[in-house]
Amino acid sequence: MADQTLPMSGSLDVTPRERSRAVLLEWLHGWVVTVDHKRLGILYVVYSIFFLLVAGAEALAIRIQLAWPNQHFLSPQVYNRMFTMHGTTMVFLVGMPILFGFANYLVPLMIGARDMAFPRLNAFSFWLTAFGGLLLYYSFVGGFGLYGMGSAPDVGWWAYAPLTAKAFSPGHATDYWALALIVSGFGTLGTAINVIATTLSMRCRGMSLLRMPLFVWLMLVVSALTLVTITPLTAAQIMLVIDRYLGGHFFDTQAGGSAVVWMHFFWIFGHPEVYVLVMPAFGIASEVIPVFSRKAIFGYPAMVAASVGIAFVSLGVWAHHMFTVGMTSVGNAFFVLSTMLVGIPTGIKIFNWVATIWGGKIRFATPMLFCIGFLFQFLIAGLTGIMLSVAPWNWQLHNSYFVIAHFHYVLVGAIVFNIFAAIYYWYPKVTGRMLSETLGKWHFWLFLIGFHITFDTMHFVGFLGMPRSIYTFEPDRGWNHLNLIISLGGMIQGIAVLIFAWNLVHSYFRGKVAGNDPWDAWTLEWATPSPPPVYNFAIDPEVHSRRPLWDLKHPEDPDWKYEA
Template identity: 60%
Template sequence: MTVLPRTSTAKPEPSRPGVLERVHEWVVTIDHKRLGILYISAGILFFLVGGIEAGVIRYQLAYAANPTIDPVTFNQMFTMHGTTMVFLVGMPVLLGFGNYLTPLMIGTRDMAFPRLNAWGFWVFLFGGLLLYYSFIGSSGLYGAPGAPDVGWFAYSPLTTRAFNRGNNVDYWTLGILVSGFGSMATGINLVVTILCLRCKGMKLMRMPIMVWSMLVTGFLVMIALPVLTAAQVMLLFDRFLGAHFFDPQLEGSVLLWQHLFWFFGHPEVYILIIPAFGFISEIIPVFSRKVIFGYTMMVVALVWIAFQSMGVWAHHMFAVGLPPSLNAFFAASTFLIAVPTGIKIFNWIGTIWGGRIIYKTPMLFALGFVGMFVIGGLTGIMLATVPFDWDVSDSYFVVGHFHYVLFGGTLFAIFGAIYYWFPKMSGKMLSEKLGKLHFWVLFIGFNLTFAPMHVSGMLGMPRRIYTYAPDRGLDIWNLLSSIGYGVQFIAILIFVWNILHSLRKGEDAGDDPWDAWTLEWATTSPPKSWNFNPLPVVKSRRPLWDAKHPEDPDHEYE
């Protein structure tokens, strides 16, 4: 039985339902909170799988000329690792938090389209399972089953029938296509929810930055994902109907795929980082005990980034021989996008400036995010310098760069968000002791893994090679990276243990454990299925600050 919005007449049940019934409740649920938790949990499961794939990669590269893993398996591992982390971990976890938090933060009862929301989740999940089914279901060249091995951006013509005779590429295409429909549905749902369902007094410029970031992300999903879908449909036409889109032997253009893919791919990077900006913009003020510095500029910077992210895609293509003028244009646009990103970082520093910082685990992750993201951003600026990009594009320098952005950035923010909102979702606190241990072990392991990659890249190590010669000076850097993986692995074990342990034995959280200011803390932990009764009315950006400090309310300063 489920609670239908608006029309339900559910009555309190007499006894606690059985296991089967509870599973059924979760399967048929259309409650945004449960779907959010489902998204996040599925994302974490895929994260563990993707992490194990990364382990295979690091094991093989730990020392030169390692004979352990055969090249085909290695290629499958990095393809699946990339695809999983981007499409099955990053997007669902971030959109899951969006799903969970957006209605709570804008003071409403559910998403605009609850059924569409449930559809989006299940489509995403089965898309992911379809991709993973390729490990056993796909038939490769000599009848050998196998996952896709074309890299996560699947450059044509490597994906044409001539060079990929099995159907593992089809699993890649269809799996991502299907889960993409789920993402688009969720993106649209977020935008409509935010535009239509805000509570009384919640003007756009009073929304928490987190909600702004979800609005912007929703728009980016709406614009970027269909481009990937179109490109994948073209690829399917090529592979099954003999169309000529990408096959160079048939007058197709291999660069069309790259343009379409990266027109999706670069906004996608911002889809993965903008929600993280949102998390950080909620966590940092609360633990600095200060209002976010320069709210308006934070919003302007978000929208600026979103618009500009659609005009920078060819910086992934500096080595394909575009005309110099185009290279210069995309270098300029890429440099410029650093400005709003810089504004955000300075504003976060401005927020903790003069604050009274409380070092709880979410704050550690948030500050870790700022510190690491600066590094990723700066190597990004270096890569935008076209001639330097000729040196290091497609090398481990790039691998190091985007892991600083997506791991040191997005993933740190996700962990921060989990520690911050877990009490709201479950009603239990996560253990602070384990949390701090988790942070420090992960922080050390992360830097140990990815910092050496910049060096190995500059020493001439291309990405996606399954082996390298022993006399190139690459050994030590790769060994460090592999040891770092082991350290991170321990950190993730601590995290998983913390979740499992705290779910059973964690302290009770209460409604507002962090003494925070946004609306989700105004309801119970976990919130009731109608979120608020009655719906709140807000007068400022920090409704709970107003309630806690009636003598000096926020709305006098906005």
């Protein structure tokens, strides 16, 4: 992993920027008015890590309450707020912004562009998302408006009607929830449009679509999918607000409205949303695994095709969240089949990653460790997904802790593991310093152990009939020990995340200086200095293959000789 300054045409050879001597306010002002894609990317990621800690604390509160039966650590009301806020925060204020943050930072660098296509829209989108988050959390203060203080939404992150109607959810907590999602949803749409425009029109010379790094491909697919899926969510939230404030009856079952229509709107957003979150994680794995296996990605065209395939199929599976709401047997069978079909392109991806590792020389640096964890956990998550797609079995497993286990395997075991991999991998590029490998390995192993103690056990307590969303449970159902184990695993994960947070701060000041290309990698961002200067490239670079830096490092055996 030599630190080499590459003779890449267009890479700027500048010494790392001096620390700003400007006064604090000027520095702050610079961040607020910035339209630089890298600064906005950093803002997104820092914002998400903050909310990761908040929502993680909410999860720990939930687990303390559930460690023993009939506990009184949280009241039922507070518990219901905690799981609603935990879910909403993790999906909308952690998962989406952190992945779009990576996209912001990396997509222009990876395709040899100097910024995103619409830098001002980019800044606008970030601040919309940020204020959406503040609006959601302001509900803790303003949820009951004039009636009193100290509330938050308590209807679940899926917010099924008619529980969200004024009759069942008085006060303003649900309104903050709906408005926060509308506002941050517009931010997300703006970023999605930006990523699509950037990838389609800002690529450097030689960067054909089939030479884009897979991360860029996946962000392109995700952005297109986002445009399709955020729209019904926003529409549903607007209908909900109309119901609550203007006497509409979309979901008001007392006046002939339909609770089931809300479910359709929510899940035609909600299921593709899972792919919106997981596909950037696939992109991260597709960058990290080849570099640390020292091999080109296996089956690049198949990986691209599988990503596009997943996006299409994912739009036709939403009602597998609704097998218990009384659809016809034919309707159920249809969604069984469409859901199982997702397994095929997803399987192709896993096989290609295994084939990439096969025959390589694996270096077990922290980013690769997290990606290996991802591979095993995503395999299991995919298989429990197949189990859940079997409608009759779903009638048992739906809304049980088995489902909680399954989607945490996806959201934590796959997505969060890859987010950690990405941070360890690109932190040197962003800050110019390496994260500590020692702390990184502590973080990885503790998180891995805690993760499995918690989420493996949840499958079993689900088999034993424990439903989700309950603030406590009966002591005579055989769930006591399992819940205690789950809670202990949660605490271990909490410790691991604190080590990670400390690593981020400590290494920023004390970390080893990284150099341009600490991992001996192959994509364009590693040809720039760490951190990259404003506008990234002085001259537009030119590429001849999917791995421009490989070509430079191995002029005797360049990639373009082999790529079709």
